[in-house]
Amino acid sequence: MGIATVYRNIKSLVEEEILQEVLLPGDNPRFEIAGHKHHHHFQCTQCQRVFDVHACPGDMSRLAPKGFTVENHDLTLYGNCKDCAAGAAT
Ligand SMILES: [Zn+2]
Numbered sequence: 385m386g387i388a389t390v391y392r393n394i395k396s397l398v399e400e401e402i403l404q405e406v407l408l409p410g411d412n413p414r415f416e417i418a419g420h421k422h423h424h425h426f427q428c429t430q431c432q433r434v435f436d437v438h439a440c441p442g443d444m445s446r447l448a449p450k451g452f453t454v455e456n457h458d459l460t461l462y463g464n465c466k467d468c469a470a471g472a473a474t
C-alpha cells in the first residue's frame with residue numbers, strides 16, 4: 385500500500401468516527417480509536433511520547449467568559465515521563 389492509500393484509509397476511518405484525530409501543538413497529528421472514555425494526554429517534553437491520562441479536573445464552565453457555554457474541553461499536560469524523570473535525576 386502506498387502512503388496515499390494509507391492516508392485515505394485513515395481519513396475514511398476518521399469520517400466514520402472509528403478513529404479520532406489528536407492534534408497537539410508542534411506535533412504531527414496522531415490517531416487513536418474513538419469512543420473510549422473521556423480522557424486527557426500527557427506529553428513528555430524529553431522523549432515526546434504521549435500518554436493517556438485517565439483523570440479529569442471536571443467541569444470547567446466557570447473558566448469560560450460570562451454567557452458562554454462549554455460543551456467539551458481538551459487538556460494536555462507537559463513534563464517528564466517516569467522514564468525521563470528517572471534519567472534526569474542522575
Ligand atoms: Zn519521556
Ligand SMILES: [Zn+2]
Pocket residue numbers: 422423424439440441442457459
Ligand atoms: Zn476532561
